[in-house]
Structures are given as C-alpha cells and as structure tokens.
Amino acid sequence: MSKALAWIRKSKGDESDIGLKEQRELVRTLANDVADEVEVLDLGIHTGFSTMTRDDPAGLLDQNESVQERVNELQAGQYSHLVALDDRRICRDEYFSVIQYAATQGDAEIVYVGDVNEDDLTFDLKRRIERDTKEEEIEKSQRAIERRKEHGYDHGRPRFGMTYDADGHYQVPGEDFDTVLEIFQLDNAGDSRREIADAVGVPTSTVQNVLDRREWYAERGKMTNT
The missing domain is CATH 1.10.10 (Arc Repressor Mutant, subunit A)
Incomplete structure (x- = not known):
C-alpha cells in the first residue's frame, strides 16, 4: 500500500490566510490521487529556513521536531511520495537537499501541485536571491532577539507545554x-x-x-x- 506525506507550509500570514487554506486543499487532493494513504505534515505559518543558513536555531525548520521525524521516516522508506505545492513550500534554503536525499534513500517520489524547475543552478540561484531579499528582515529579527536576551527574556517558539x-x-x-x-x-x-x-x-x-x-x-x- 502506497503512502504519501503531504507537506504544507507558508512563510507569512496567519492560519486564516486564504492562500494557506488553498494550499491545504490542493496538496491533500494531489496526495490522495497519488497514494492509497496520506499523512499530513501541516506546519502552518512557519519559516522555510534552516540552521544551514541561519545562526539562531530558534524556530527554524530543521529544529522542528515534526520535521525531523518526518524526514527520518522519509529516509526509512515509510512513504512512497512527498507531496507539496512547490519546492519552496518544503524549504527555502540548502536544507532542501537533506530532505531530497532522505526521499531518494527511502525511494519516495517528490511531486508538486505546481510546475518546478529542477535545474540545480536555477534552484540554487533562486534561493540565493530569496535569501538576499530577506536579509534585512532577518537582521531586524536577530536584533530583536538580542534585545530580549539583554533583558533576560525568553525568545523563540515556546517549548512543549x-x-x-x-x-x-x-x-x-x-x-x-x-x-x-x-x-x-x-x-x-x-x-x-x-x-x-x-x-x-x-x-x-x-x-x-x-x-x-x-x-x-x-x-x-x-x-x-x-
């Protein structure tokens, strides 16, 4: 029996965002079309960057416990397909290669709702451009974190519970x-x-x-x- 992992994520907005609702519908529909069973990794509004390109691990993609578990399951061969709206909804930096490797090791096919250019050069260039355009936003966020640390406040996503x-x-x-x-x-x-x-x-x-x-x-x- 085939099993698809439906990967849902959006960088900005809120849970009521129309774009996020549409993504959930489209990805789930495609996942049901390609596999007999579907498991959903719904990250909602969550950064697409990882510790591979960011210094602060708070709230980053590869620090998310659910992401870690699903990637391990991908590599272990528990899924026949990884389904997403497009490659950027999976990840926005080089951590994508880790996920891609896990899928390859587990013999899982990555399928997208939209068209994606798989050319490695285009892939790398696109993410470098995206990363550059976000640098100012990231720097502001890092400065805010530093200010919180100076005051002794907590920062990042709340721990479990x-x-x-x-x-x-x-x-x-x-x-x-x-x-x-x-x-x-x-x-x-x-x-x-x-x-x-x-x-x-x-x-x-x-x-x-x-x-x-x-x-x-x-x-x-x-x-x-x-």
Whole structure:
C-alpha cells in the first residue's frame, strides 16, 4: 500500500490566510490521487529556513521536531511520495537537499501541485536571491532577539507545554503542561521513552526533550500566566 506525506507550509500570514487554506486543499487532493494513504505534515505559518543558513536555531525548520521525524521516516522508506505545492513550500534554503536525499534513500517520489524547475543552478540561484531579499528582515529579527536576551527574556517558539506570559516575556505553563507533568510521573515510574510517548500521545523525541529539561520545567512550573 502506497503512502504519501503531504507537506504544507507558508512563510507569512496567519492560519486564516486564504492562500494557506488553498494550499491545504490542493496538496491533500494531489496526495490522495497519488497514494492509497496520506499523512499530513501541516506546519502552518512557519519559516522555510534552516540552521544551514541561519545562526539562531530558534524556530527554524530543521529544529522542528515534526520535521525531523518526518524526514527520518522519509529516509526509512515509510512513504512512497512527498507531496507539496512547490519546492519552496518544503524549504527555502540548502536544507532542501537533506530532505531530497532522505526521499531518494527511502525511494519516495517528490511531486508538486505546481510546475518546478529542477535545474540545480536555477534552484540554487533562486534561493540565493530569496535569501538576499530577506536579509534585512532577518537582521531586524536577530536584533530583536538580542534585545530580549539583554533583558533576560525568553525568545523563540515556546517549548512543549508552554506559552508566553501576558507581556510576552517569559515562557509559562500552557494548555499541554499537564502532559509535561504526566511525562515526569511516568518516567519516575520507570516507563521507557516509547511507553511514555504511547501513553501521552506525543513523539518520543518530545518526551526526550521534556526529560532533558526537567529542571527548567520545574522552575517554570512555579510561574503562572498573568
């Protein structure tokens, strides 16, 4: 039985964006056409850049746990197709070659809703131009991050189970914080990472990340969102 991975991502806008809704419909439709089963990686509004071209790993594509897991599954041969609107919706820098390699290793065909020029020179030039046009925006973002660091504020996407406080300064317990506490309880009871993941319904990588930051979560658990 064939299985397609539908890859959905948009750099700007919000979840109600018409372009994002249309992308979801088109990509899902094509995925259903080429495979018997479809799994969706819906990143919503998410940067298309990775640590291969950015210094700060906060919120970048290759730091996203879901992306890491899907790329590993691609390489392991769990999908027959990788489906996206176009190549830029998958990735906007050289990390695309990593995803492309994983698909090749796993014998998965990459198919697009729109036409894509596969020429390597065009591919590289297009991304270099895109990267150059975004440099000012990236520099502004980096300066903002530095200012937050100077004030001792958190930055980047909230960790699992967390959200930002009302002032947007610190990460505090969010809707899924009960799951964080459950992970700690199951770990204390001697359950394996896989057993914990199955019990709470999150990837094993999320379980590991939470356990690696046990002290940090314990401190933040004392804070409330006011």
